[in-house]
Amino acid sequence: MTSTDDRLARRQVDKFSERRRQLADAALQTLATQGYARTSLRDIAKDSGFSVGVLHYYFRDKVELITDCVRRYKAACVERYDAIAAHATDPETLLRDAGDGLAATLEQDALLHRLWYDLRAQSLYEESFRLDVADIDASLERMIWRIVTAYAGLVGVEPRCTPGLAYAAFDGLFGQALLRHLSGDADALDDLRAGTRVLLERLV
Amino acid sequence: MTSTDDRLARRQVDKFSERRRQLADAALQTLATQGYARTSLRDIAKDSGFSVGVLHYYFRDKVELITDCVRRYKAACVERYDAIAAHATDPETLLRDAGDGLAATLEQDALLHRLWYDLRAQSLYEESFRLDVADIDASLERMIWRIVTAYAGLVGVEPRCTPGLAYAAFDGLFGQALLRHLSGDADALDDLRAGTRVLLERLV
DNA sequence: GAGGTTCTTGGACGAGCGTCAAGAATTCCT
DNA sequence: AGGAATTCTTGACGCTCGTCCAAGAACCTC
Numbered sequence: 001m002t003s004t005d006d007r008l009a010r011r012q013v014d015k016f017s018e019r020r021r022q023l024a025d026a027a028l029q030t031l032a033t034q035g036y037a038r039t040s041l042r043d044i045a046k047d048s049g050f051s052v053g054v055l056h057y058y059f060r061d062k063v064e065l066i067t068d069c070v071r072r073y074k075a076a077c078v079e080r081y082d083a084i085a086a087h088a089t090d091p092e093t094l095l096r097d098a099g100d101g102l103a104a105t106l107e108q109d110a111l112l113h114r115l116w117y118d119l120r121a122q123s124l125y126e127e128s129f130r131l132d133v134a135d136i137d138a139s140l141e142r143m144i145w146r147i148v149t150a151y152a153g154l155v156g157v158e159p160r161c162t163p164g165l166a167y168a169a170f171d172g173l174f175g176q177a178l179l180r181h182l183s184g185d186a187d188a189l190d191d192l193r194a195g196t197r198v199l200l201e202r203l204v
Numbered sequence: 205m206t207s208t209d210d211r212l213a214r215r216q217v218d219k220f221s222e223r224r225r226q227l228a229d230a231a232l233q234t235l236a237t238q239g240y241a242r243t244s245l246r247d248i249a250k251d252s253g254f255s256v257g258v259l260h261y262y263f264r265d266k267v268e269l270i271t272d273c274v275r276r277y278k279a280a281c282v283e284r285y286d287a288i289a290a291h292a293t294d295p296e297t298l299l300r301d302a303g304d305g306l307a308a309t310l311e312q313d314a315l316l317h318r319l320w321y322d323l324r325a326q327s328l329y330e331e332s333f334r335l336d337v338a339d340i341d342a343s344l345e346r347m348i349w350r351i352v353t354a355y356a357g358l359v360g361v362e363p364r365c366t367p368g369l370a371y372a373a374f375d376g377l378f379g380q381a382l383l384r385h386l387s388g389d390a391d392a393l394d395d396l397r398a399g400t401r402v403l404l405e406r407l408v
Numbered sequence: 409g410a411g412g413t414t415c416t417t418g419g420a421c422g423a424g425c426g427t428c429a430a431g432a433a434t435t436c437c438t
Numbered sequence: 439a440g441g442a443a444t445t446c447t448t449g450a451c452g453c454t455c456g457t458c459c460a461a462g463a464a465c466c467t468c
Contacts, residue, residue, distance in 0.1 A: 037241035172376020
């Protein structure tokens with residue numbers, strides 16, 4: 001009989017991956033507040049309430065832990081951005097919803113987005129992150145493209161730019177807004193909304 | 205007589221700041237190839253041909269050295285980007301020159317630009333860099349705005365966007381192009397040229 | 409060339425890092 | 439209940455880091 005073994009194995013796997021998830025979430029939290037370069041395993045352990053050794057029990061090394069964090073960040077990203085999906089039935093509403101959506105996630109998850117720009121910059125130096133980062137970039141590009149095509153559809157035209165250009169422009173806009181928001185610029189969110197509107201109108 | 209003292213002081217100051225320049229340049233080189241988080245004083249010393257102690261003779265601590273490097277990077281940036289100044293007398297030529305200029309500096313100074321994105325991300329965590337980074341950002345924004353207004357002038361209209369939005373969009377475009385270029389994407393430079401053209405046409 | 413200033417070296421220091429292993433503590437199954 | 443399997447703690451390891459200092463080299467002035 002393998003059914004008992006299976007059940008056993010499954011239960012153990014579940015517990016194992018549940019603890020992994022727990023630790024990775026704590027690590028993601030620590031990474032977001034301290035940044036990649038300034039986060040040590042001891043910091044993560046302290047924040048998670050476990051000891052340092054347990055991190056090496058559930059993750060082979062630091063790279064595997066961080067990579068797992070990045071993947072979890074990606075999942076959070078996709079989920080978060082899908083909420084900005086364009087449900088609007090007229091162009092004006094979509095323009096407003098898109099700007100509000102970007103501004104809302106910028107404000108609520110500022111530290112996670114900061115971590116994203118940090119990790120993307122690090123991926124230019126550390127080969128090991130590059131694939132996951134490219135994966136996240138691609139999903140963000142699709143998210144932007146959904147908004148662009150939705151707006152174009154409501155206006156009744158075809159987009160006049162590539163998905164890559166649209167994402168690049170919005171990414172730059174978002175990055176600058178994040179920089180200013182974290183520096184205490186009170187106009188950052190409103191400028192992001194206004195910029196979103198202008199970019200959408202001009203790019204389609 | 206103070207003339208001798210003055211001469212002496214000046215000569216020593218000159219030697220002192222000359223050595224500082226030499227060390228900071230070496231440090232900038234090392235930073236560009238290894239990234240901020242992975243560059244130690246020993247790496248810089250090795251690359252410069254001096255010992256570690258001499259770095260502390262000319263710079264109070266690591267922060268002062270890195271800050272000096274960032275300032276020198278800024279000077280190089282301004283000089284470099286001024287070369288993309290718009291001399292064109294017709295819109296079409298300017299569109300081509302701007303795209304070529306951005307693509308050229310991306311290709312020639314890819315590692316320095318990579319360092320820029322690294323340092324800008326780090327400035328979101330380390331307060332000490334933030335002012336210098338904001339300074340560089342502002343000068344880059346002015347550079348982009350010169351191109352935008354020059355194009356608008358040749359077309360005979362007023363720009364229909366803010367300097368901040370224009371810079372954000374171009375910065376995003378440039379950043380994505382750098383990411384792809386460093387990842388070995390052969391189309392990155394051409395896409396940057398094409399994207400520059402589209403952005404300029406749409407934003408004015 | 410002596411004497412004083414400036415420059416440079418090389419190594420020591422303590423702290424923090426990732427990693428790891430031995431064993432204690434806990435959980436699980438029969 | 440008790441033995442087996444697991445989960446977790448503790449502490450040590452070798453290493454690199456920024457910083458600092460004593461000593462000597464190089465240089466300049468008289």
